[in-house]
Amino acid sequence: MDEISSRAKKTIDNNHAGVLIRKAVKTYGSGKNSCTVLQGLDMSVKRGTIYGLLGASGCGKTTLLSCLVGRRALNSGEILVLGHEPGSANSGVPGPKVGYMPQELALFGNFTIKETLFFFGGIYRLKATFINSQCEFLSKLLDLPPCDRYVKTLSGGQQRRVSFAVALFHEPELLILDEPTVGVDPVLRYSIWNHLIQQSAQHGKTVIVTTHYIEEARHAHTIGMMRTGRLLVEDSPDNLLRKFQLSSLEDVFVQFCLKDDGRRSIEQLSITESNAATCEPTDVFPPGTPSRERDVNVAPDNPSCHSEMASSRQSNDVKDDNVNFKVKKHQSFSLKSILPCPHRLAVLIRKNYLMSFRNIGLFLVTFLMPIFQSAVANITLGNEPTGLRMAIVNDEVDLGVGRVCTNATDCEYSMLSCRYLRYISDNIIQVPYENVFDAVEAGKRGHVWGVIHFGRNFTEEFEMREWAVELDNIIGRRINVQMDSSNQQIAIFIQKWLVEAFSDFSKDFMKVCGHNPGAGDMPLTFVDPVYGRKDTPFTEFMAPGLMISIVYSAALLLTAATLVTEKEQGLLDRSLVAGVQMNEILIGNLTSQVSSMFGQTALIVLGMLWIFNVPCNGNLALAVSITLVQGLVGMCFGLLIAAVCDNLNGVVFLTAANYLPVFIMGGVLWPTEGLHYYLRSAVYFLPSTSAIEALRSIMTRGWGLEKAAVYGGFLVSFAWICGLLILCLIVMRFYKNSS
Ligand SMILES: Nc1ncnc2c1ncn2[C@@H]1O[C@H](COP(=O)(O)OP(=O)(O)OP(=O)(O)O)[C@@H](O)[C@H]1O
16 A cells, blocks of 8 residues: 555655656667767756756767657657657647757748747747747847847857747746757846746746756756766756865865766776677766866767667666656557647647748749750750761762762762762761761761762663662662761761661652652652651650659659758757647648649649640540659658658769769660560559659550559559558658657
8 A cells, every 4th residue: 555655655756856857878889889978867857947958068968868858769768848758649848848959050041030039939829829939038138139020140159049939939837948048148147047037936947957057057956967978967067066165076076986987987997898789878078088178168078889888778568766767658640649739730830831932032932943954955965966967978070080979969870979969968068078088087087977878880880770680780870878876976977867768868869760769769668657657856745754853753752942041050959849840740740841843743733734845645644643642752752751851962972863863764865665574563662653654655555544554653653652651651660769
């Protein structure tokens, strides 16, 4: 009976503590590169008090705070914040019960101070009148510039004060402030501390504050001195000064470090003697270091990096001298917790729009880049090459004997080589050469793309063709062409024009000589094609792939870049600590990007169809739909890239790495039929190959959804969207646990 009531009492104690941490272990990374930052840390913060967390740079303060606000998960050990595990249902942390000021600014530069407060106020669902009055109050308290000033135009110190205001203004029960007074002058620092004292004394707020200015922590009720991932001591500043008979907290801190060094030296000795392998934190202040050099501002900490320590503390049932600390894991799953909250979604979407419109550069890139890309592609790709120089060596011409070129158009078997040359496309510039040797040399020097050579008896041999049975006759009427085939495309064009010229010449000549014009043709006729035109230009082949690749990559890049920028600036973390769910961020981003994508797609389709005259023989709405769906695939890829990247460099590398296989293998520039047999089937599982094929079928063949090639494109795209979103959520969860 006694035991039960004592347990009940302790549970009540737990619920009344502001923050309780027991045996907290946090490791970054894994395996050889793992780094244990929190090493079995215990900490107790009473409700309604101010707790000053002191420690050298790198000792793990920020890591600890991020675990308190639910942004990072411990490897082992327990945390209770306001009586709940952070992140558990109804804990309010992350959420409105906590006000968090991270070390980085974590503010939207293109927002005014007021817009910033309204954004967070919207997330907390605060009334506009309350936000306005808080804006006025905090402006005075923190000496903020006028509320309509843009954050990016403020000085560093002013920006930090705005960040502080964001943490304070919704009057949370718990304030977690990571170095709030950096860059703040002494007078303002004094008024900030006064405010914190007032908040804890009069309103029962709990405050945890880290600071490098050790002496200002005298205002706190309790001080926790942290070193290499452990708390060395936790006591009131007066008690600490009294115990050590010292006048400065800085000296007390140094005393604790020296004591800790002594303890750890003995521990190390006993471990070495017993040959035990373990990890030891690097010392910050070696014994004998002068007091001034021990300033926590300059002494970097370097916690030990091993995984064994973490694994030895995996128990969730942690016994403690003071508190029987048994935390139930909140595994309950509620639909409400995964469904997006409409008011937060609306605030996020509004924020995204405002950010896009404020950032003119981004706005222009969003809409002009796709147009520019499609214009460049249409202007440069698929056009016939012109001005191609070909060497002509015509041995039929012999001025000495009067064999000169004429403009004859009748049935005259004379100088037919000259007559043929008149049929050659104007894209070829004919450059006469005296002999084959000189012409080939010109080709070797790159002056001409090839040599066309007519034998001396070309016309005679041609005339004999009707009864030519001897090989010599056949060879004699040949036109020998020797090409510089280093450029395959140019070689193919020249070859095509020479063959077409011969066909036209032959037909015309047959006709004027009273023969059937078709007599000179190959017995191979290309009648009207089933789909497309006889001379479908390359642009038409390329257009579907181009449209999809532009919309896909614009969506991918914009989504990834927007999210990673927010992540880099700490904005994402701040929003999440304010209670925004990851799925709301994802949906908010998708929603705001979708409208830009609609605009981009509309501009690209209009440009392709009406400016560059690419025909769409099928349903235009279907063509637009598959392009939009591909934009969604791009966005989802962007989300995944944003989930795994911490900076924009990563986004650029992954986007580039993603672009080549998806589009080069996906049939934008070259038919997939040209791929190796096994690869050919595999590429249809790439995100865009089936969709490009589907769009091509819609535009050139006029096919609809009843065809497998079309609905297959939609199905593969939807499968990618679902797969990528699921992967994204998994990666984000993994990231939270591992980082
Ligand atoms: N995401 C991360 N991955 C790997 N190591 C990390 C990560 N974040 C922090 N660390 C490492 O963990 C240690 C503690 O970092 P933390 O930011 O918690 O220290 P801190 O006490 O807040 O330092 P400061 O006072 O300089 O802000 C440092 O050695 C740091 O390099």
